[in-house]
Amino acid sequence: MPNFxxxxxxxxxxxxxxxxRAKKALTGMESGKILRIIATDPGSVKDFEAFAKQTGxxxxxxxxxxxxxxFFIKRA
Amino acid sequence: MEEKKLAIIATKGTLDWAYPPFxxxxxxSALGYETQIFFTFYGLQLLRKKLNLKVSPLGNPAxxxxxxxxxxxxxxxxxxxxxxxxxxxxxxxxGVASVEELRDLCLEADVKMIACQMTVDLFDxxxxxFIDGIEYGGAATFFEFAGTSDICLYI
Numbered sequence: 001m002p003n004f005x006x007x008x009x010x011x012x013x014x015x016x017x018x019x020x021r022a023k024k025a026l027t028g029m030e031s032g033k034i035l036r037i038i039a040t041d042p043g044s045v046k047d048f049e050a051f052a053k054q055t056g057x058x059x060x061x062x063x064x065x066x067x068x069x070x071f072f073i074k075r076a
Numbered sequence: 077m078e079e080k081k082l083a084i085i086a087t088k089g090t091l092d093w094a095y096p097p098f099x100x101x102x103x104x105s106a107l108g109y110e111t112q113i114f115f116t117f118y119g120l121q122l123l124r125k126k127l128n129l130k131v132s133p134l135g136n137p138a139x140x141x142x143x144x145x146x147x148x149x150x151x152x153x154x155x156x157x158x159x160x161x162x163x164x165x166x167x168x169x170x171g172v173a174s175v176e177e178l179r180d181l182c183l184e185a186d187v188k189m190i191a192c193q194m195t196v197d198l199f200d201x202x203x204x205x206f207i208d209g210i211e212y213g214g215a216a217t218f219f220e221f222a223g224t225s226d227i228c229l230y231i
Contacts, residue, residue, distance in 0.1 A: 014171040016103040020181055023106035041171070054107045 002060050002072045004036040005029065011040045011068070018044045019051050022073065026057055029075045034060065037071040044069055083222040084113045084229045089121030091129040091160060091175070096231045097122070098178035105185035109226075113182075114218040116192035119231075120199075123191055123206045127175055130160040183209055190217060 008025045010018035018039045025035055037048070045062060048071045052059035060072040082104040086097040097113050104111045115123050122129075133139055133150040139159070149155065168174075173181075182189070189210040196203065196212065203212070211217075222228050 012171045014173070016099050016106070016178075017171070017173050020102055020106050020185075051107065 002034060004072060005033040007036045007038070009038045010044075011038055013039070014041050015043050015047065019047055022048070022051070022071075023055075026073065026075050031075050033075050035073045035075065037073065039069045039071070040067060042069070044071075048073070080109045080227075081221070081225040082109045082111045082227045082229070083218070083225040084111070084231060085218070086113055086115045086119035086122060086231050087117050088231065089118035089129065091131045091163060093231065094122050094127075094129050094175045095178070097229075098175060098182055100229065100231075101187045102178055102181045102185055104227075105182070105187055111182075111185075112188040112190060112218075112221045112225075114190045114192065114213075114222075116195050120191055120195050120201065120206075122175070122179070123189065123210055125205060125207050129175060130156050131163050132156060133159045179207075183207075188221075 056076040058074040101111045190213045193212045
């Protein structure tokens with residue numbers, strides 16, 4: 001599991017809120033820093049892949065543990 | 077990466093139709109799109125300071141209900157409000173944002189919202205009924221942006 005600088009708990013939130021909150025969190029971070037996101041929306045798996053691809057912020061890891069989806073995104 | 081553009085025309089003022097423009101616009105901004113929404117006719121309801129959006133059960137046979145409701149009952153006064161609150165509480169329990177919240181997120185993300193001036197005049201709306209931070213313009217104003225957009229949606 002990568003180290004991270006900031007964490008965002010988007011549990012219980014549905015599309016498009018996890019993406020919007022993540023975007024906001026990343027905007028306030030320095031380039032190269034890593035954001036860990038926790039989500040419970042199964043749709044967020046595809047969405048964060050697409051988000052990373054389109055914004056250039058790198059998706060380092062995407063895992064699922066016990067109904068929670070964990071993402072590590074590196075600020076571009 | 078060159079900035080992409082999304083142009084949306086919002087023409088409907090019911091709760092169910094309020095979601096697509098605000099969800100797509102806020103997400104597009106998060107993805108780095110420059111986004112504008114043009115609100116015309118019933119779509120103007122989505123720009124009111126105080127939103128009181130409803131779903132219409134009538135003529136909407138696909139609307140899910142805990143139990144089937146005959147059309148005549150659906151037509152009774154008050155049914156629309158009851159079904160609208162049912163829908164709102166369902167959305168809340170599923171973690172779906174409110175329309176107000178999504179609209180605020182759009183404003184925060186600099187989504188440009190344009191109210192159709194002709195419709196404002198047609199229905200004798202007062203601009204004080206609408207939220208701050210929007211612009212007023214006509215079809216030509218819309219085309220100025222839509223003509224250069226990558227995606228253009230009529231909702």
